């Protein structure tokens with residue numbers, strides 16, 4: 001657990017944390033959505049950009065950020081944003097970059113540059129000031145960022161609502177439920193699971209059962225939908241936007257979040 005977290009919350013038990021969920025929407029840094037991943041490469045950048053496209057289609061001036069990039073991304077958030085017609089400064093979109101293909105903690109040690117959390121938060125605030133909504137590409141809950149600071153500490157510090165992006169096929173139930181249970185331990189309740197890459201590994205039966213079983217075992221966290229594996233997606237972000245727009249649970253969630261943002265502004 002992060003030091004900051006323990007200092008603020010004390011060593012609360014799993015049960016107490018579950019019984020005392022905090023509503024991230026009430027935090028001091030709203031107007032965004034944090035994407036938790038169940039593993040590396042599950043599609044956070046691609047779907048994050050897709051969500052920005054859906055929001056923009058709803059008339060919301062949205063953008064995204066990848067707070068820490070390690071090892072270089074196949075396609076970067078900035079590249080997707082450019083294709084969506086959003087021209088935010090790449091230094092705000094990805095404030096911390098490391099070449100080493102490893103966790104932020106390991107990459108920062110290898111390259112001798114400490115992770116600068118205040119810089120991430122400043123970049124977020126600047127994007128938030130310029131735009132109406134910021135999709136934040138996080139990562140796995142226990143991805144180490146520093147010796148005593150994990151991805152879930154960053155989520156907690158940013159105080160954003162969150163969803164969990166997982167793979168669609170075998171291993172999904174375990175990865176999604178582990179992630180969700182860890183979030184429960186910290187009193188952060190994800191607003192949904194989004195499964196990505198249906199058909200990539202030909203997991204057939206298990207894959208077809210996963211959404212229903214996850215909805216059952218992961219209740220009360222809903223399954224927002226499944227995105228299929230389509231090799232053309234990386235070159236056609238509008239197709240990803242169209243696929244996400246087809247998922248009523250996704251659009252309803254985004255409407256709820258941005259509606260809440262609008263009413264907060266009106267107050």
Ligand SMILES: Nc1ncnc2c1ncn2[C@@H]1O[C@H](COP(=O)(O)OP(=O)(O)OP(=O)(O)O)[C@@H](O)[C@H]1O
Pocket residue numbers: 037039040041042043044045046047073074075196197198227228229230231232233234
């Ligand atoms: N549904 C999909 N269909 C086709 N390709 C996909 C799909 N989802 C993701 N990809 C591709 O898989 C690769 C990994 O996806 P992406 O970079 O979005 O994952 P990530 O979770 O952001 O990875 P990282 O953990 O490295 O940040 C990319 O090349 C992306 O275009």
Ligand SMILES: [Mg+2]
Pocket residue numbers: 044045046066073137
């Ligand atoms: Mg990524």
